[in-house]
Each structure stands twice: as structure tokens, then as C-alpha cells.
Amino acid sequence: MTTTHNGRVTMQQVAAEAGVSVSTVSKVINGRYGVASETSEHVNAVISRLGYEASLVARSLRNTRTNVIGLLVMDFEPFSTEVLKGAADAIRGSGFELVAYSAGGGVDDHIGWESRALSRVMGTLVDGAVLVTPTVTDVRHTGPVVAVDPHTGRSSLPTVTSDNLQGGRLAVDHLLGLGHRRIGMITGRPDLSSAELREQGYRDAHAAAGVPVDESLLVLGGYDPEQAREASRTLLTMAEPPSAIFAANDISALATLEVAAELGIDVPGRLSVVGFDNIPESALADPPLTTVQQPMRQLGHDAVAMLIALISGAEIEDTHLTLETTMVARGSSAAVGR
Amino acid sequence: MTTTHNGRVTMQQVAAEAGVSVSTVSKVINGRYGVASETSEHVNAVISRLGYEASLVARSLRNTRTNVIGLLVMDFEPFSTEVLKGAADAIRGSGFELVAYSAGGGVDDHIGWESRALSRVMGTLVDGAVLVTPTVTDVRHTGPVVAVDPHTGRSSLPTVTSDNLQGGRLAVDHLLGLGHRRIGMITGRPDLSSAELREQGYRDAHAAAGVPVDESLLVLGGYDPEQAREASRTLLTMAEPPSAIFAANDISALATLEVAAELGIDVPGRLSVVGFDNIPESALADPPLTTVQQPMRQLGHDAVAMLIALISGAEIEDTHLTLETTMVARGSSAAVGR
DNA sequence: GTGAAAGCGCTAACAA
DNA sequence: TTGTTAGCGCTTTCAC
Numbered sequence: 103m104t105t106t107h108n109g110r111v112t113m114q115q116v117a118a119e120a121g122v123s124v125s126t127v128s129k130v131i132n133g134r135y136g137v138a139s140e141t142s143e144h145v146n147a148v149i150s151r152l153g154y155e156a157s158l159v160a161r162s163l164r165n166t167r168t169n170v171i172g173l174l175v176m177d178f179e180p181f182s183t184e185v186l187k188g189a190a191d192a193i194r195g196s197g198f199e200l201v202a203y204s205a206g207g208g209v210d211d212h213i214g215w216e217s218r219a220l221s222r223v224m225g226t227l228v229d230g231a232v233l234v235t236p237t238v239t240d241v242r243h244t245g246p247v248v249a250v251d252p253h254t255g256r257s258s259l260p261t262v263t264s265d266n267l268q269g270g271r272l273a274v275d276h277l278l279g280l281g282h283r284r285i286g287m288i289t290g291r292p293d294l295s296s297a298e299l300r301e302q303g304y305r306d307a308h309a310a311a312g313v314p315v316d317e318s319l320l321v322l323g324g325y326d327p328e329q330a331r332e333a334s335r336t337l338l339t340m341a342e343p344p345s346a347i348f349a350a351n352d353i354s355a356l357a358t359l360e361v362a363a364e365l366g367i368d369v370p371g372r373l374s375v376v377g378f379d380n381i382p383e384s385a386l387a388d389p390p391l392t393t394v395q396q397p398m399r400q401l402g403h404d405a406v407a408m409l410i411a412l413i414s415g416a417e418i419e420d421t422h423l424t425l426e427t428t429m430v431a432r433g434s435s436a437a438v439g440r
Numbered sequence: 441m442t443t444t445h446n447g448r449v450t451m452q453q454v455a456a457e458a459g460v461s462v463s464t465v466s467k468v469i470n471g472r473y474g475v476a477s478e479t480s481e482h483v484n485a486v487i488s489r490l491g492y493e494a495s496l497v498a499r500s501l502r503n504t505r506t507n508v509i510g511l512l513v514m515d516f517e518p519f520s521t522e523v524l525k526g527a528a529d530a531i532r533g534s535g536f537e538l539v540a541y542s543a544g545g546g547v548d549d550h551i552g553w554e555s556r557a558l559s560r561v562m563g564t565l566v567d568g569a570v571l572v573t574p575t576v577t578d579v580r581h582t583g584p585v586v587a588v589d590p591h592t593g594r595s596s597l598p599t600v601t602s603d604n605l606q607g608g609r610l611a612v613d614h615l616l617g618l619g620h621r622r623i624g625m626i627t628g629r630p631d632l633s634s635a636e637l638r639e640q641g642y643r644d645a646h647a648a649a650g651v652p653v654d655e656s657l658l659v660l661g662g663y664d665p666e667q668a669r670e671a672s673r674t675l676l677t678m679a680e681p682p683s684a685i686f687a688a689n690d691i692s693a694l695a696t697l698e699v700a701a702e703l704g705i706d707v708p709g710r711l712s713v714v715g716f717d718n719i720p721e722s723a724l725a726d727p728p729l730t731t732v733q734q735p736m737r738q739l740g741h742d743a744v745a746m747l748i749a750l751i752s753g754a755e756i757e758d759t760h761l762t763l764e765t766t767m768v769a770r771g772s773s774a775a776v777g778r
Numbered sequence: 779g780t781g782a783a784a785g786c787g788c789t790a791a792c793a794a
Numbered sequence: 795t796t797g798t799t800a801g802c803g804c805t806t807t808c809a810c
Binding site: 156202 | 448493494496498515517518521524527538539540543555559560563564565719721
């Protein structure tokens with residue numbers, strides 16, 4: 103009995119043990135016709151005795167179809183894991199399996215990680231992929247792909263996203279309604295359409311209220327906690343600091359809360375903070391974060407549903423889904439000067 | 441130029457385009473010696489022009505080492521995704537990539553999914569795997585494996601888990617301290633050591649306080665929301681219902697909260713509820729859930745760290761890590777009869 | 779310095 | 795009904 107480098111049981115070994123050829127074993131496993139029921143039973147017995155299971159990799163290499171869907175993320179942070187939960191909801195009972203793949207998040211990988219990840223898995227490991235916050239508009243078309251929270255610009259990819267413009271307005275209208283007139287913004291990842299639109303919502307809200315925008319109050323946060331800390335510090339140590347800050351995502355808002363605490367600034371007494379996403383962690387903050395809720399799980403769910411339809415060759419009427427956002431008022435925002 | 445069934449660019453195509461052989465392309469990619477720098481440059485140019493990236497699958501099939509670590513879960517629910525976040529933390533900068541694989545969660549897959557998943561990926565796709573809440577004590581040893589929140593019984597696998605006995609005691613001591621004497625328990629998945637120990641903690645706390653345990657007050661919840669709803673209903677519609685319920689995990693506690701609301705039972709006025717895990721969602725509940733915090737991300741982090749050490753062939757002193765739990769009092773528990 | 783050939787574990791067309 | 799063979803995309807001897 104030949105043994106592989108590692109302990110894995112291969113089809114070879116099953117065949118040898120059962121005294122048949124590999125192809126017979128293959129036929130038994132895949133339920134192909136033309137195998138004597140006796141042989142079949144015997145082979146199955148050997149299979150379960152040896153605990154054999156076909157290698158996903160070898161099978162993928164050979165077959166066009168793998169029945170595996172990939173969810174490609176740059177990193178497993180709160181947003182992408184919420185999307186993942188939704189994707190898992192949609193996978194259940196679909197006959198597909200889900201593989202979530204993190205490209206590693208190497209520094210130089212920041213741009214184009216999705217093309218690389220896609221090339222590595224598409225067509226071999228997975229039948230299609232969901233890309234979460236990709237850094238490019240287009241990927242060389244290698245198979246069915248759906249983007250969640252896509253890159254700016256007209257994308258040729260099917261996309262699923264939240265109504266970020268509306269969300270941005272919601273957040274800033276909330277603050278304006280509380281009497282704030284000097285509202286800082288920690289902006290998001292400039293390459294993502296979501297960040298662009300949230301900022302546009304900020305501007306629209308100001309325009310609608312007739313409040314001029316002070317450009318110095320917009321600081322880049324890049325959806326990144328470290329950058330957002332910097333940005334917060336910049337805003338809060340200005341000569342004339344804002345009385346409220348709208349952060350483009352919850353991670354950034356949470357960073358703002360930390361910086362405010364470090365600087366001894368009372369929230370919401372002297373500073374109101376509003377985030378975006380409503381990641382589960384936001385409710386745990388002190389004070390609990392006021393934020394714009396976007397349906398992250400639904401994003402994942404709908405993206406997978408669309409992808410499965412695409413893989414099945416269905417005609418999709420609308421390949422650009424936009425989901426609603428809602429305001430969630432918690433303890434981090436209050437009327438100005440209260 | 442040969443084209444594959446799907447749009448993927450293969451090494452074949454790169455070789456053809458560059459006018460060299462596949463093996464030369466392979467050498468260039470892997471930085472092997474014995475390639476003219478001129479050729480190398482040319483090939484690299486073609487590679488980036490075509491956007492080629494080696495297929496993870498084909499490469500895995502050929503190589504023993506893949507530098508990919510697998511995290512195998514039955515389903516992506518709050519607990520496993522928290523573990524995943526921690527695993528991602530540990531992966532960063534390690535040189536490994538992370539693939540999270542959900543076995544699909546088919547009904548008949550409930551037992552033994554991990555053996556199957558493991559066979560499918562180990563030795564080909566991944567160099568080692570973290571198993572989250574496996575249903576078996578032992579897996580045929582196919583390579584480095586670490587279990588998080590393992591099965592009951594002495595496991596031959598390295599494990600990382602929380603101090604569930606202490607956690608169970610913490611929860612019930614908390615309730616006893618509030619004056620509760622009739623405390624129901626919604627138990628967890630009977631095959632998991634965590635569930636067993638949490639229940640033991642419940643019993644120990646009672647014994648220490650000299651309060652007898654009413655066996656009819658322990659109902660199976662299986663860590664499952666649906667089962668936990670049933671269990672809650674059973675407990676709350678008893679002739680003499682408990683004044684407090686300790687649920688073996690937050691998912692179950694959240695279900696209890698729902699059932700209580702449906703039955704018009706005020707929490708914490710007439711019923712106190714304590715969970716276990718402190719998943720982010722627990723703080724969002726109404727009322728916010730009192731719970732035992734276990735370091736889920738740390739579990740994932742430590743499991744991956746141990747796994748990497750194992751893969752590197754390091755000698756591990758202690759292969760059974762146990763992490764501390766702490767009590768988090770929120771709004772769902774209060775003094776009895778208040 | 780380069781390419782031809784074998785083989786990783788599997789499936790499918792074809793022969794026996 | 796069964797086995798032989800070729801080949802999926804890649805890496806690695808080993809000739810040239």
C-alpha cells in the first residue's frame with residue numbers, strides 16, 4: 103500500500119485495498135452507472151473503513167464545477183465577518199459550500215489583492231466569488247463575481263451595496279437636528295464608492311440646511327482605526343474644534359471615542375459622535391455609539407444569492423442592488439451645548 | 441494560444457506568450473536559479489501584462505507545503521466568526537494565508553463533519569487546521585490540528601478552550617447572589633466539553649450555596665436557537681417557573697429573552713437571564729444581556745499560534761490551553777422579587 | 779540556461 | 795462491468 107507524504111488516504115489506497123482500479127472507485131463515489139452493486143458495496147465498505155474523502159483540491163483541478171463559492175476579503179474585520187454571516191445564511195441548503203479566503207493583508211497587497219486572490223481560486227477552487235470592498239472596478243473576467251461595497255466608478259461587476267448617500271445624509275441630518283453646526287467628518291477609503299457617497303451625503307445635508315461646509319473639518323480616516331485616530335486628534339485639537347464628528351464607519355467612530363476619552367472630552371456632553379455600519383461592537387462602546395445601520399448580513403446574503411443565480415446561468419434583471427440604511431440613535435450623540 | 445475552459449490565465453499561456461517553456465516560467469515565479477536575467481525579466485513582463493497568478497489548487501496538489509491554514513467550522517455563526525477574527529489576528533504577518541471553510545451544515549452532516557472537511561482539505565489545500573466545536577474527540581491524524589471548544593472526553597488533539605467550569609459557577613453565583621433560589625438552566629450541546637462543564641458549574645454553585653438542584657429545571661438547548669426557544673417555553677410555562685435562567689450560550693439566552701417577551705414576562709423584573717459567551721450581539725439585546733465573557737478572539741488567536749508552532753515542528757509544552765472567563769453584568773439580571 | 783517529462787489526486791473517454 | 799489512459803495546472807528532476 104503506497105502511502106502519501108502525509109497521512110491522507112487517497113483514492114489509490116482505497117483502490118489497492120479494495121482490489122479494484124482507481125476509476126472504479128471514482129465511479130462508485132460519483133454514483134456513475136456501470137458498477138456491479140457487489141463491487142460498489144465492497145468499495146464503499148473500504149471507503150468508510152479507511153475514512154476516505156475525496157480531496158477538494160484534486161477534484162477541483164479536474165472538474166470545471168466545484169460547487170464551492172468563495173468569499174474574498176482583504177481581512178476578517180467586523181464588517182466583512184458580518185457579510186460572511188449573511189453569505190452563510192444564503193449558502194445553507196443551496197448545495198454549495200462556502201470558502202472564505204483572506205488574501206493575507208500584506209502591506210504591498212493593499213491594491214489589487216482581489217485580482218490576485220481571484221486568480222488563485224477562481225476556475226479551480228470556486229465556481230464564483232463575492233468580493234468584499236475590492237480596490238478595483240474591474241477584474242479580468244474569470245467567472246461569476248459579485249462585489250459588495252464596491253470601488254468607485256461605474257463598475258462592470260454586479261454589485262450589492264447600501265444606500266450610502268442616504269446614510270450619510272441621515273447621519274448629518276441627525277446631528278444638524280441636534281443643533282450642531284460645526285460638524286467634522288472622518289472620511290473613508292477614497293477608492294470606495296461607499297466612502298465617496300457618505301461624504302456626499304454629508305455635503306448634501308449641509309447644503310439642504312444652508313450650513314456652509316468648512317473643508318478643514320474633513321479629514322481622511324480611510325476606514326482604518328489608526329488613521330482614524332490621527333484624524334480624530336487633528337480635529338479635536340484644532341483651534342476651533344467641531345462639536346460633532348461623523349465618522350465614515352464604526353471602526354473610525356470607535357477610534358474617535360477613544361481619542362476623545364484620552365483628551366478628556368466628554369461624549370456626548372462636549373462632543374457628539376456618529377458612526378456608520380452598526381457593527382455589533384458599536385453597542386458595546388462607552389457611550390454606546392449612535393450610528394447608521396446598514397444591513398451587512400443582508401448584503402452578504404443578497405450577494406451570494408445573486409452569485410448563485412449567475413453561476414446557474416440565470417438572467418439577472420438588475421445587477422446593482424442597493425439596500426436601505428436607517429438611523430440608530432444611542433448615547434454618543436446629544437443636543438449641542440447640552 | 442490554448443485557452444482554458446474558463447477565463448483563467450494559466451502558466452501554459454504565459455509560456456506560449458513569452459516563447460519559453462512552462463518550466464522556465466515556473467522557475468521565474470519561484471525564483472529558482474538557472475534563469476538568464478533577461479529571460480526572467482521578459483517572463484515577468486508577460487506575467488504582469490496577462491495578470492497571471494498561480495492557481496492555489498494546482499500548486500497545492502503538487503507541493504507538500506501550501507502556507508495556508510484552514511479554519512473549519514460547521515457554520516459561520518457569532519461564536520465561530522469571533523474565533524475567526526482572532527485567527528486572522530494571529531495570521532497577520534505570519535506568512536500564512538487563512539481559509540475558512542464551512543462544511544455546509546447539511547442535516548446528516550451534523551456528526552463527523554470535521555473529519556470529512558479535514559480529509560477534503562488537509563494535506564492538499566492546507567498545512568494544518570483549526571477545528572471549531574468538533575463533534576468528535578479524535579480525527580484520523582492527517583496533519584497538525586488544533587481544536588477550539590472541543591468535544592467531551594480526553595482528546596488526543598491539542599485544544600484551546602475557556603474555563604467553562606469557572607464560567608458556569610460565575611453565572612450561577614451571580615444569580616444566587618441576587619437572591620435567586622429557583623434557577624433554570626438551558627443546557628448546551630451534550631457532546632461538547634464546554635456544555636458539560638458549564639452545567640457542572642451550575643451544580644457546583646448550587647452545592648456550594650447549599651441550594652438543592654431541581655432536575656426538572658435543566659432543559660436541553662443544544663446551543664441552538666430553536667431548541668432553546670422550546671426549552672425556554674418549557675421552563676417558563678411550568679407550574680412553578682424559575683425566577684432566573686442560566687442559558688449555556690448567548691444564542692440560547694437571546695432566545696429566552698424573546699420567549700419571555702412573547703409570554704409577557706418582564707425581564708429582569710420577573711425573570712433574570714444570564715448567558716454565556718458575550719457575543720457582540722448580546723449587548724444589543726433588550727434588555728442588554730448579562731453574560732459570562734469568554735475570550736473568543738483569543739481562543740482563535742491562540743489556536744492559530746499553536747497550530748503554526750506545530751506546523752513548524754516546534755515542541756509544544758502544553759497542548760491544552762484554558763483561558764479565563766469573566767462576569768459581565770448588564771440589564772437582564774436583577775435581585776429576585778424586585 | 780533551457781526544456782522535456784513525470785507525477786501530485788482525481789475524473790472521464792474509451793478499450794477491453 | 796472493469797481497467798487503461800490522458801490530462802486538469804503546476805513543480806521538479808534530469809537531459810540537453
